[in-house]
Amino acid sequence: MTEIRQPSPRRGTNLPRMGDFNLTVILDAIRRSTAGLSRVELAQIVGLSPQTISNISRRLLDQHLIIEAGKEGNGPGKPRTILQLNPSGMYAVGVHLDPAVTTFVVLDLVGAVVKHSRINTPGGSDPAAVIATIAGEIKKLVDESGVDASKIAGLGVAAPGPIDLEHGTVVAPPLLAGWDRVPLRDALAEATGLSTLVDKDVTSAAVAETWAGGPSGSGSFVFMYMGTGIGCGIVLNDELVRGTSGNAGEIGHIVVDPDGPPCDCGLRGCVKSSCIPQVLVAQAVEAGVLEHDDAGDSGAASAIQNSFAKLFEAAEAGNSTAAEIIDRSAVLVSRAVAVITNTLDVERVVFGGPFWNLLSERYLNRIPELLEGSSAARQIHGIEVVGTGVGEDVGAVGAACLVLEHTLAPRSQRLLLEG
């Protein structure tokens, strides 16, 4: 399709934008430091003058986003006052809308989970009812958490793709019948009264890493989301890559095994058809490692999870066939990762997602070496491979982080004037 798209012109910037941006830069520096920073250290790090740091610090203190947390003086002279994030300065609500379970979290400013809950995603094909249920659960969660409602910056929703970022809709997700182009963002915003953001689950996970993942969440990296499917979130130079419509990170049809099983796309050995949990479980059943009990049927998410866990137990117990299936999947996944890292030349790959706990040990043993071997830039720099520190609620945590990121992260977009 060759449609005409009028170029969205570059916008200028002005003083207030600059001030706001510098504020977020300083907040970001404090956030990324483990134990807080003094004003002098901040001046060195962000390159602004000490006075500017002082002024902005005051604004941040007034907004209760940071606090003065003691002093640190080892030498002579006035000790430095340490500035730290005030965890209770702001909160965000996150919802991970998954076909099987819907997870809710309330996050504080440092990215810690204040309260979380989980419900089975209501079935049926009536999105309006589901949205009402979700809104009710959010209200309940916020009430129980005891958080001051005025300090809640907003609501983030992580949904399975594809989505339409501009309109805040989910577009025909495979496992949610009747959800074609439901205006999820606007409906939830109205039902909860919170300003709402919708994004893809894998994108949200990557944002969780930048916000709550520590040092591995900075710079340029790819977040490999190991869930029911495999997707990735992309962060380049500390800024998220969402794509034109918010659908970046669709890697399910990268061919990783020329000898693999046929895929619905017409090729063979795609990621989607050769290394997602459902396929590995099926392989295990066929090889006789797992019973053909509840695993093979409709493929309910929890059943897959159970069978997948059993596969790893078998491998742990010494079943070499099970180990082989898993290790082979590591090889395949590493090939997909290599395609992405070679295309984008990132410095790090972060693994995470609901199934990562099971995979981590074996994958981290094998993938770094495999990746090194197929990296186009291996003569210039290595590629760090790590597992995320954010736990299994990464989808919902990431959803809440969408709000924090949108409100407080130093995005260069923030500098530009709006249309």
Place this chain on the structure above:
Amino acid sequence: MTEIRQPSPRRGTNLPRMGDFNLTVILDAIRRSTAGLSRVELAQIVGLSPQTISNISRRLLDQHLIIEAGKEGNGPGKPRTILQLNPSGMYAVGVHLDPAVTTFVVLDLVGAVVKHSRINTPGGSDPAAVIATIAGEIKKLVDESGVDASKIAGLGVAAPGPIDLEHGTVVAPPLLAGWDRVPLRDALAEATGLSTLVDKDVTSAAVAETWAGGPSGSGSFVFMYMGTGIGCGIVLNDELVRGTSGNAGEIGHIVVDPDGPPCDCGLRGCVKSSCIPQVLVAQAVEAGVLEHDDAGDSGAASAIQNSFAKLFEAAEAGNSTAAEIIDRSAVLVSRAVAVITNTLDVERVVFGGPFWNLLSERYLNRIPELLEGSSAARQIHGIEVVGTGVGEDVGAVGAACLVLEHTLAPRSQRLLLEG
């Protein structure tokens, strides 16, 4: 390899940066308009006040980067004075260092070629001698072009990858013996006295598209460089993606044909082993479409080019086997493109490079449809597929555009304070 990389902290911004940035924004808006813009139009487009536009216009006029080009008044009132780029306001020199030929261009501010020349890349394994030859050729070219030396902003060099952007070196290019980690940037800067930038050839081509490619060079797109190999340049939201070390765009080992020939990476049917010109020519020879004359031997670049052209002549003349080989390569290339566009969710794919002239008709007939079918976001937006307007010198033109882009493009990086 899991190395520790200290996070490069976010920097703040200040007033002078802001002023410079707004200047580049305005210049960019004028550049992207086909027939120039008035101050009032500029104010609407970039969002700044008319007075700021006026002030910045004055600065640009003082620097002779823009000129007032007549008036336009159809209704009542004072007619608008049209501001246009002054082509002779700035120049840049570009060199495309290819294993076979080295191309030189002098570019003016609008991206038009003022003067160009071409030499066979000196053989032998003495980079110093080659660099001296190049520097001499640059000097000659600049002299002959009659351009005021003080108006030359710098020298851009497009080199085959991999490169080390930080050090400005080329790292072991496959076809340039003895060129391991040669400090190309510094050597040429010293030899010519010009401030010098080095980048990958495919990246340069993408920059050429943003600077001289018209409307198809804006927004987010992937530039598919069809040369001796196939690589891509990536532009997201009007900013180039270079990657950590400048090596983004290595897509040679994306598997596009599970039934394809084995590749040195251990898989089968990679881009590199199934759809580059050399492979298509070999297929044609095997199928009896082409003679096994000079094509099959050492694979000299010019020989490949000749044979490749003959293949297209045959197809044009009605040889169905030749047409099949070419059309099949379009299918394979479209698969690689689909992997990239699904990963990055861009709005456009731009094809170009030395072999594009031959490919364009058949590829443009087939690839849009193929891509549409395998696009993950096809329900949200289509993907524009176009050929570049920049001609066969795209490597050298892009190299020169590297300088213009670095000097004049509104990169958000420009706003941030330096370390």
Place this chain on the structure above:
DNA sequence: GTAGGGGAATCCTTGACTGAGATCCGCCAG
């Protein structure tokens, strides 16, 4: 001549930068 739009001069606001002063603490001598 009048109306209406474009462009420039002037003043204002705001943000960061510069230099001087106040604050705080450890150290050392009496």
Place this chain on the structure above:
DNA sequence: CTGGCGGATCTCAGTCAAGGATTCCCCTAC
């Protein structure tokens, strides 16, 4: 134990520079 000294941190005024708002002048069409 106490008070002065020194060093580093932080803050207070003043300056600079950029964009914003208002006003005025100029130009053209009717």
